Amino acid sequence: MVDEHTYKPNPAKVVKIIDETPDIKTFVLKFGKPADRKHFSFMPGQFGLFSLMGIGEAPFSMCSTPKDPEIKISVRNVGNVTNSMLTMKKGDLLGVRGPYGNGFPVDEIKGKDVIIVAGGIGFPPLASTVEYILQKRKDYGRIWVIYGVEHVNDIVYRSSASRWKRAKNLEMITTVEEKCKGWEGCVGLVTDPLKKLKINPANTVGLSCGPSVMLKFVSQAFQKLGIDDLDIHLSFERMMQCGIGKCGHCNIGDKYVCRDGPIFSLREIKRMQEEVW
Numbered sequence: 001m002v003d004e005h006t007y008k009p010n011p012a013k014v015v016k017i018i019d020e021t022p023d024i025k026t027f028v029l030k031f032g033k034p035a036d037r038k039h040f041s042f043m044p045g046q047f048g049l050f051s052l053m054g055i056g057e058a059p060f061s062m063c064s065t066p067k068d069p070e071i072k073i074s075v076r077n078v079g080n081v082t083n084s085m086l087t088m089k090k091g092d093l094l095g096v097r098g099p100y101g102n103g104f105p106v107d108e109i110k111g112k113d114v115i116i117v118a119g120g121i122g123f124p125p126l127a128s129t130v131e132y133i134l135q136k137r138k139d140y141g142r143i144w145v146i147y148g149v150e151h152v153n154d155i156v157y158r159s160s161a162s163r164w165k166r167a168k169n170l171e172m173i174t175t176v177e178e179k180c181k182g183w184e185g186c187v188g189l190v191t192d193p194l195k196k197l198k199i200n201p202a203n204t205v206g207l208s209c210g211p212s213v214m215l216k217f218v219s220q221a222f223q224k225l226g227i228d229d230l231d232i233h234l235s236f237e238r239m240m241q242c243g244i245g246k247c248g249h250c251n252i253g254d255k256y257v258c259r260d261g262p263i264f265s266l267r268e269i270k271r272m273q274e275e276v277w
């Protein structure tokens, strides 16, 4: 529904900053008015458009959960807006509009085992998903969280991950591509541990977010495990401006990633009239 909030950013204050890695920070944001937080009611996998006055606007997925009073985003420094965001201090204001997009089908997959595969800065919407599932733990079966980064210094959410590792029926595997001294976890691609899982494919869904090329190989690994195309859900990134299917900046074939995505099932992806990877 397009209403007065659709394009209008509401101010939110930076109340906490977590230094995750040398180029990634997590910002905890509090809206000035409780009504603005109420309006920014989102599900895991949805995104918002976050703006800095005089600099610009960029999309980020929330890594917090719908229930949290504040919203959290993790930002990696890649260019104009993100570079300025990383210089923000406690008390600074950001414009926030949204939420946009469809989100992961977290309620539809209740009762199922869930494999979550995150690559690099694709982790935020899946971190929100893990927390959401843990808040409703008995509604889901077994959970695997497989997280891949290039280097051990790129690992984010270390304290959340150590909490998740202690959760019942949840296996968390972090894998680094570059072997280094002191790292005792997995070394290799994020698809390596995925190939070794023993699952019941008829009752398992696969969720993933990360670089496009990773999504291609993760979806192939999900398929090799026997998971149906309809149960494989992948979150895509495209350049965005409006966030609501009006400007035409984010299309893949006849789909708009901002409005019809960013999450598509592998079934939908196979039907797209354009190379998506």
Ligand SMILES: Cc1cc2nc3c(=O)[nH]c(=O)nc-3n(C[C@H](O)[C@H](O)[C@H](O)COP(=O)(O)OP(=O)(O)OC[C@H]3O[C@@H](n4cnc5c(N)ncnc54)[C@H](O)[C@@H]3O)c2cc1C
Pocket: 047, 056, 057, 058, 059, 060, 061, 062, 073, 074, 075, 076, 077, 078, 079, 080, 081, 082, 083, 121, 124, 125, 236, 237, 238, 239, 240, 262
């Ligand atoms: C739905 C969605 C959710 C996202 N969630 C997160 C998140 O949680 N954390 C995070 O750090 N980033 C996230 N991103 C990516 C983030 O939006 C971009 O990194 C940001 O827009 C870059 O803005 P900039 O002005 O700093 O970079 P620019 O100066 O505009 O560009 C720097 C470089 O990055 C490339 N680039 C910019 N935006 C994108 C994009 N959307 N896709 C591919 N390449 C791009 C440009 O081509 C250029 O090479 C998300 C993107 C989308 C579409």
Ligand code: FES
Pocket: 239, 240, 241, 242, 243, 244, 245, 246, 247, 248, 249, 250, 251, 256, 257, 258, 259
């Ligand atoms: S960002 Fe404008 S159509 Fe998707």
